[in-house]
Amino acid sequence: MTTALERPSLKAKERPGDRIFSTSTIVAGGLILAILAAVAVFLLVQSLPAFIADPEEFKGDATNFWQYVWPLAFGTLWSAFLALIMAVPVAIGIALFISHYAPRKLAQGLGYLIDLLAAVPSVVFGLWGIGVLAPLVQPFYTNLVEWFGWFPLFAGPVSGTGRTTLTVAIVLAVMILPIITALSREIFLQTPVLYEEASLALGATRWEMITMAVLPFGRAGIISASMLGLGRALGETMAVAMVLSPSRDVIFQLLTSQNPTTIAANIALNFPEANGVGVNILLATGLILFVITLVVNMIARVIINRRKAFSGAN
Amino acid sequence: MSKRIEVNDLNVYYSKFLAVEEVSLVIEPRTVTALIGPSGCGKSTFLRTLNRMHEVIPGAYVTGDVLIDGNNLYGPGVDPVLVRRQVGMVFQRPNPFPTMSIGDNVLAGVKLNNRRMAKADADDLIEKSLQGANLWKEVKDRLDKPGSSLSGGQQQRLCIARAIAVQPDVILMDEPCSALDPISTLAIEDLIEEMKSDYTIVIVTHNMQQASRVSDRTGFFNIAGTGKPGKLIEYDDTTTIFSNPSIQATEDYVSGRFG
Numbered sequence: 001m002t003t004a005l006e007r008p009s010l011k012a013k014e015r016p017g018d019r020i021f022s023t024s025t026i027v028a029g030g031l032i033l034a035i036l037a038a039v040a041v042f043l044l045v046q047s048l049p050a051f052i053a054d055p056e057e058f059k060g061d062a063t064n065f066w067q068y069v070w071p072l073a074f075g076t077l078w079s080a081f082l083a084l085i086m087a088v089p090v091a092i093g094i095a096l097f098i099s100h101y102a103p104r105k106l107a108q109g110l111g112y113l114i115d116l117l118a119a120v121p122s123v124v125f126g127l128w129g130i131g132v133l134a135p136l137v138q139p140f141y142t143n144l145v146e147w148f149g150w151f152p153l154f155a156g157p158v159s160g161t162g163r164t165t166l167t168v169a170i171v172l173a174v175m176i177l178p179i180i181t182a183l184s185r186e187i188f189l190q191t192p193v194l195y196e197e198a199s200l201a202l203g204a205t206r207w208e209m210i211t212m213a214v215l216p217f218g219r220a221g222i223i224s225a226s227m228l229g230l231g232r233a234l235g236e237t238m239a240v241a242m243v244l245s246p247s248r249d250v251i252f253q254l255l256t257s258q259n260p261t262t263i264a265a266n267i268a269l270n271f272p273e274a275n276g277v278g279v280n281i282l283l284a285t286g287l288i289l290f291v292i293t294l295v296v297n298m299i300a301r302v303i304i305n306r307r308k309a310f311s312g313a314n
Numbered sequence: 315m316s317k318r319i320e321v322n323d324l325n326v327y328y329s330k331f332l333a334v335e336e337v338s339l340v341i342e343p344r345t346v347t348a349l350i351g352p353s354g355c356g357k358s359t360f361l362r363t364l365n366r367m368h369e370v371i372p373g374a375y376v377t378g379d380v381l382i383d384g385n386n387l388y389g390p391g392v393d394p395v396l397v398r399r400q401v402g403m404v405f406q407r408p409n410p411f412p413t414m415s416i417g418d419n420v421l422a423g424v425k426l427n428n429r430r431m432a433k434a435d436a437d438d439l440i441e442k443s444l445q446g447a448n449l450w451k452e453v454k455d456r457l458d459k460p461g462s463s464l465s466g467g468q469q470q471r472l473c474i475a476r477a478i479a480v481q482p483d484v485i486l487m488d489e490p491c492s493a494l495d496p497i498s499t500l501a502i503e504d505l506i507e508e509m510k511s512d513y514t515i516v517i518v519t520h521n522m523q524q525a526s527r528v529s530d531r532t533g534f535f536n537i538a539g540t541g542k543p544g545k546l547i548e549y550d551d552t553t554t555i556f557s558n559p560s561i562q563a564t565e566d567y568v569s570g571r572f573g
Contacts, residue, residue, distance in 0.1 A: 194405070194407055194409040195411060198409040198411065201367055201398055201403035201405070201477075202398065202402070202477075203395050203398040203423060203426055203427075203480065212411065213411065216411070217413060219413070310412065310413050310414070310415070310460045311412070311413070
């Protein structure tokens with residue numbers, strides 16, 4: 001009976017279900033990396049000619065790629081940043097109203113409405129920007145320049161059409177509002193009752209309870225939601241391309257007729273007529289957008305991780 | 315600092331459902347009062363009416379009076395927020411804010427009252443409150459670490475420190491030891507014994523040994539059946555309740571014949 005002396009195997013029995021599940025998760029995870037790598041390689045390879053292109057190939061007065069892309073990168077970041085500072089406070093307000101103030105029925109209706117807004121295609125927002133928003137805000141812009149022209153951002157001369165950086169930022173803010181709101185609402189609803197009651201029992205008012213328990217608990221979630229919104233604003237093409245008549249300058253002024261355009265809008269507007277190295281140049285600007293988005297998301301991760309011990313996740 | 319609580323003909327409703335019926339009792343200052351009874355008999359609900367925490371649930375309301383040193387908690391114009399600053403509460407599961415450090419947790423309630431506080435005053439209050447909760451020696455070197463880094467028993471004592479930092483008149487405890495191990499439970503029970511000299515304490519517990527160990531007076535709640543309101547069956551000195559209760563149901567419950 002030598003077989004009885006064999007050591008029992010310490011390895012857990014592998015069940016088919018476990019194997020299928022673990023394989024499928026590995027494939028799914030790997031797929032993401034593969035797609036990302038494929039996009040990055042494609043962009044890199046296609047962009048290479050742009051970096052050594054002839055100065056005549058660039059539109060405008062740029063003589064090399066960096067001069068060409070810098071105003072576009074600036075316009076992209078500037079308009080997305082403006083959109084974000086307008087959208088995030090409003091989104092948090094709406095989300096808090098839905099999760100903690102509104103009566104249940106109203107909250108549900110509002111929730112659906114927000115989700116619906118997220119489904120509106122960006123072309124529609126672009127049309128709305130040109131057709132409704134720009135004429136509507138133009139008189140306000142005139143007043144702003146008249147009264148607050150001393151403030152550098154509002155310096156004149158005012159644009160006659162209302163199609164300015166600020167209008168674009170408002171359109172972008174409206175576009176990214178639903179996604180930030182929807183995610184923040186989910187996060188606020190998940191605040192453990194335990195902590196809400198803890199603050200109420202200490203004599204917190206509703207608002208104090210929110211600042212003590214709900215907002216700190218949702219901090220990482222709010223940042224993630226904002227980053228998703230920012231991602232959409234950075235990459236937004238149609239709305240920007242339709243509203244702005246582009247110029248290629250680094251301009252902080254919000255209300256003049258000189259407005260920096262964005263990378264994505266610039267690609268969309270110029271791609272149909274581009275050929276040869278021109279295509280490579282546009283793709284290279286796409287690579288820059290890719291890098292910008294990546295860096296912004298990494299910064300957000302760093303911010304979230306910095307106070308990980310206090311996140312409440314443990 | 316401690317005050318007398320008087321409850322007259324208190325009924326507690328959740329919308330139309332009567333949860334607790336006709337409770338009248340008097341709790342003397344600087345005593346520990348234990349509320350015992352089977353699950354769902356309304357003792358936690360009753361406890362929460364003593365600082366109006368039941369109002370967190372939509373549709374909850376009471377009829378009757380709760381007087382703390384003669385002031386009715388349910389009088390017109392009484393702000394529940396101010397009531398809760400007077401009557402502190404410790405919950406079943408330890409709930410220090412995970413997003414705050416240990417020190418900030420202690421100050422959480424105080425900062426609601428006066429936002430600006432000199433650093434030295436704040437440090438003094440942290441030390442005093444944590445000493446009051448027998449936690450100072452264990453955490454004094456890591457006040458800036460998150461509250462969630464402590465053990466369950468330490469977290470519960472941190473919650474007690476947080477409650478006493480605002481210097482309330484009354485402290486309510488809703489099964490404060492039911493999530494803790496016996497050693498941590500003992501620490502909390504010793505603490506209750508010490509706190510008795512300063513505060514009026516009302517504690518809900520499922521543990522009858524605990525009620526007999528820590529309390530001066532005991533109230534027994536019972537329920538006739540599901541869907542029926544909970545009632546205060548008997549309220550007397552703890553020694554009487556556990557040795558010679560006047561009502562049969564109380565005797566059955568404390569001797570372990572049911573529940």
